Amino acid sequence: MTLVILTILILACVLIATENVTKVNRAAVAIFAGTVGWVLYICFGMDFVTSEHSADYTRFLNFSEMESTSTSVKYFISRNIFLPQVGRAAEIVMFLLATMTIVEILNNNGCFDFVRQLLRTRSSKKMLWTLAIVTFLISINLDNLTTTVMMLTMMHGIIPSRRQRMVYGSAILVAANCGGALTVIGNPEGLVLWNSGAVTATVFSFSLLLPCLAAWLISTLLMQRMLPERVETEWIVMPFRGDDTRLNKWQRLLMLLVGIGGLWFIPTFHNITKLSPFLGALCVLSVLWIVNEIFNRKLMNMDAMVERRTPRVLQYGVVQMILFVMGMILAVGVVKETGAFCDLSSWLGTSEEHPNVWLHGVAAGVLSTVLDNFATAMNFFSLHDVMGLGDPTYAMDSVYNTNGLYWQVIAYCVMAGGNVLGIGTISGLALMKMEHMRMGWFFRNIGWKALVGGVAGLVILWLSHTLMGRAVYLMI
Structure with missing residues (x-):
């Protein structure tokens, strides 16, 4: 049955990679494979x-005073195996x-209107x-997804030329992916590593900067050469805010500081309380929500609220x-529970004392060019557990320790790919759907061009690890 479950995951990855051909939504495929x-x-x-x-099952039977039957096995799986996986996903x-709700509140109150003001230029390079x-x-x-779509929406209303929008949109995509990979809260891959204890926020950002x-x-820089000297732009008109928000610039700035500054406080919240980062995010959301209702209290009492401006x-x-x-x-969790990833790790040699991390990173990057980078990252992350101080196989120079090189290389390579x-x-x-x-x-x-930049970044990561030594990756 392990082979059947593994085959389902492989088929799901193939369907995800060929979504533009099969027209089957990758979210539907992932949910089907997981269930x-x-x-x-x-x-x-x-x-x-x-x-x-x-061993865990024996302790479960002794504690619950149950006999080993199919029903007791199902109870054990649902409580001790399945629920922890759901908990990790829910985090x-x-x-x-x-x-994303924080972004919606900020956007609905015009906190990102300053971006449109910055885009008042005819110079293609400045734009x-x-x-x-x-x-x-x-x-x-x-x-990175929320950032990409928000910036694409702004850009789409300013630049009428489809050819130029394709270039600017691509620059937005690369910037969003590179920026998202820089922090543990910038994309789902970093969140998974942070929640699993594989990395800490400061070291992760410092290593990949x-x-x-x-x-x-x-x-x-390479994309810049594709553009003419002057760019055609529509007349930029600031959105009318009189009917849906009455916030002045200082109130919008305060909301922006609460929202963005609060997100930066989440790693500190996690280090102090040791609670899951999502609780810190919910705390920031609640504070921002309260500030929003205080600033817009007159609008909240109106009989009819205007339609939201968040793009569909x-x-x-x-x-x-x-x-x-x-x-x-x-889906990846159930395959890991079958023991398939442990066997695959031994076969690939990732369980060796000094594995070739760079080769694994290149393989992950190649796979992520056609397969979704989150799916690729999850499969490579699941090949090995994070080694802690209490682990019997713990070694100071292991690439699988917290802040180990393996996690950083895979996270960077799947982004670049x-x-x-x-x-x-x-x-x-x-981007491809919006601009056809x-x-x-x-x-x-x-x-x-993105490949050249990605390879250059990987070389810099290799040089920083080789020349500066492990001390760079163990700093906190």
């Missing part, structure tokens, strides 16, 4: 429990839901770098990403 995998697991639970959790989903820098900075604090900057800057593509993309993340975590064809991320798919881009055009004009 069917767990149903099969619990139906043949006795074999898996006796081989992977025999990621709740964090994403909280941060490109303004979009890229703002996107990079925002994606450091927010998830130069590689992510190099990948972003080099790619954007953002709402749909958010739901799709949340369901996709939940499905993939459950996802930029090459555009289909490796949900953000890339959102073809994968061939993307690779010929953008993909190879």
Whole structure:
């Protein structure tokens, strides 16, 4: 049955990679693989429990005073195996839901209107770098999908030329992905590593700062050469705020500081309380929500509220990403519980004392060009457990320790690989759908530039590890 469950995951990955051909939504595929995998697991639970959790199962029987039957096995699986997997998935989903709601509140109150003011230029280079820098900075604090769609929506209303929008949109995509990979709250991959204890927020950002900057800057510099001297723009009119918000600039600035500053406080909240980061995100959301209702208390009492201005593509993309993340975590989790990843890890040599991390990183990057980078990352992360001080196999120089090199290399490589064809991320798919881009055009004009930047960043990561030594990765 292990082979059947593993086959379901492989088929799901194939369908996810060929979404642009099959037209089957990757979120639906991930959810189907996760649910069917767990149903099969619990139906043949006795074999898996006796081989992977025999000691825990014995303690469960002794504590509950039950006999070993199919019913007791199902109770054990549902309480001791399935619920922890759901909890890990829920932590990621709740964090994403909280941060995306924060973005919606800020956007509905015009807190990002300053971006439109910055885009009042006819210089194509200034327009490109303004979009890229703002996107990079925002994606450091927010998830890359929300940042990408929000910036694409602004750009779409300013630049009428579809050809130029394709170039600017690609620059936004690369900036959002590189910025998101720089922090543990910028994309789901970093969230998974942070929640599992594989990395700490400060060391993760410090280690990937130069590689992510190099990948972003080099790619954007190469894209700059595709643009003319002057860019055609529509007349930029600031949105009318008289009927839906009465906030002045200082109130919007305060809300922006509460929202973005609160997100930066989450790692500190986690270090102090040791509670899950999503609780900190919910705390920030609640404070921002209260501030929003205080500032807009007159509007809250009106009989009819105006229609929300959040783009429907953002709402749909958010739901799709949340369901996709939940499905993939459950699907990868059930395969891990079968013991298949341990066997695969031994066969690939990832369990060796000094494995070739860079080769694994390149393999992850290649896979993420066609397969979703989150799905790729989850599979590579699941090949090995995080080694803690209490682990009997713990070694100071292990690449699988907390803040170990393995986690950083995989996280960076799947990000870089996802930029090459555009289909490796949900953000890339959102761009291609909005601008009706073809994968061939993307690779010929953008993909190879993103590849050059990604390789340069990987070289910098290798040099920093080789020349500076392990001390760089053990700093806190």
